[in-house]
Amino acid sequence: MDKASPMPAYAQLADFLRSGISRGEYPPGSRLPAEATLAKAYGVSAMTARQAVSVLEENNLVRRVQGSGTYVRKVDVGTSNFDLESFARVFGDQDNLQVRIVKAEVKKGAGPEKEVLGLQAKDSVIMVERIISHQNEPFTLHVSFTTFDPTSPTVEAMLDTVVLTGLIFQEGYSNFKRGSLRLTPTLLEPREARLLELKQGEPVFKLDHLFYNFDDQPTAFGWFLISHEKMPLISKVGIWDD
C-alpha cells in the first residue's frame, strides 16, 4: 500500500482486487483470498482488508459467504439496477423548471383513487394535473390525488407543499414516511400526447406512486408520464473503470 497516496488504503486495495477481477485473475465463480490473507499480504489490518472487500460487495462484484469465502459474481442481466437519477436531476434544477396546472378539481363519488387512499365514496379528493417543463420543454405530466382535509390551512398550500414539493423537489418540506412506486410501459392518450407535445400512441413510462405520511395514512397517490428519451433508464454492471 502506498501510504503517501491521498487514496485511503482500503480503496487502494479494493482497486487492486477489482483490477485482479478485471484481468481475469479471479474469474467469475472463483474465490478471493481470505480477508486475513489479504491483510497480511498488503500490510493492513484485518478491518481495513474487510472494508476493501466491502467496496466490491457494494459494487455487486463479489458475494460473501460466511464460513466459506468471498466469491466473484457472474455479470448478468439479473444484477442490474435502475435508479431515477436523471428524473431527480431535472427536479433539482429548479431554476429551469416551470409548473403549469392544466386541471384541478374536487372529486366526489366513487373511484379507484378513493380505494387507494383508503377513503369512502362520500369523501372528497383533490385531483390536480400538472405539466412540468424543463427549459421550456414539457418534461412530464403529473396526475395526483390528495385527500381533502378541511383542517389543513389552504388547498393551495396542500397542492404545492404536500403533493409536489414534498414528492419530488429536492429542497423544501416533506412529510412522507414511506412510499411505493411502480414503473410500467403505457401508451399516450391523445390529450396526454398534446400536453406533452409528443405523438399520440407513443409508448412512454408511467410511474405510479403512493406515499404515506407519518400517521401511516396514504396521502399522495398519482402518476407521472415521461418519455423514455427524457428519462433514460440505463444500468451498468461489472467493471467499467480501468
Added chain:
Amino acid sequence: MDKASPMPAYAQLADFLRSGISRGEYPPGSRLPAEATLAKAYGVSAMTARQAVSVLEENNLVRRVQGSGTYVRKVDVGTSNFDLESFARVFGDQDNLQVRIVKAEVKKGAGPEKEVLGLQAKDSVIMVERIISHQNEPFTLHVSFTTFDPTSPTVEAMLDTVVLTGLIFQEGYSNFKRGSLRLTPTLLEPREARLLELKQGEPVFKLDHLFYNFDDQPTAFGWFLISHEKMPLISKVGIWDD
C-alpha cells in the same frame, strides 16, 4: 443494548434509530446524534455505532456529511431504485423453464448490430430469437446478436453458453466483464405479440443489453421483450417495517 439478543448490537441500534425516524423523533432534514454520542449513550464502541448508522445509510434513510453530521433524508420519488429481481428469479427456476428457438440465422451485410458489436459489413453475426417460457407460459422474447467466431468450438455451444447461459442463468459459465442495459417502453409488433401470446400493440418493456468479454470486445447484443405483468418493477422507499 441487549447483549443476550441474537441480533448484533449494531443492528439493534440501527433499529432503534430507524424507529426514531419512523416516530418522527428525527424528522426529514434533521440531524442524528453524533456517532460518538450514540456510542456513549448506548454503551458500544464508536465503530459499532458507526456500523449502525451505515445500515441506515445503505437503506437511503440518512445522508452523511463529513465534518457536519448525519441527516435524515426526505422520502421522495428520486430516491427510488428498481431491480430486476422478478426477472432474475424466473431464470433461476430452471426446472420450470423452457427455451424454444424460433429463428436463427447468420447475418451478413450492413446492419445496426454490426456497428454495436464493432464489426464490418463483411463480418458475419449470428442472430437468434428465442421464446423463453416459464411454467409453460411465454415469459420473454429474446433477440440476440453474437459475433461469429470460427475458432470457437461450435455454433451451438456459443449460442447456449455465451449468449444465454452466461447472460441470464444463475448457474453456469459466464465470461462477461461488464455490460450495459437500457430499459424502454415499446409496442409489440404483430409477430412478437403472437409469439408471446399477447395482444398486438400492447405496451411492454424492452430491455436492451450489450455485454463485453474480458478482452473488452462487445460480444452479446440484443434485447428482451417482457410484459410488465410478468416483470413488475416496484420500488419501496422510506420505512416499511414497523
Added chain:
DNA sequence: AAGTGGTCTAGACCACAAA
C-alpha cells in the same frame, strides 16, 4: 479441526465544516 466471514473493542489520528 481448521479456515472463513461477522462482530466488537478501545483506542488513535486525519479531513472537513461550522461557529
Added chain:
DNA sequence: TTGTGGTCTAGACCACTTG
C-alpha cells in the same frame, strides 16, 4: 477552535462451512 464523520490499528471472540 470544536465537533463531526472518515480511516486505521491490533487485537479478540463468535458463527458458520468444509474437509
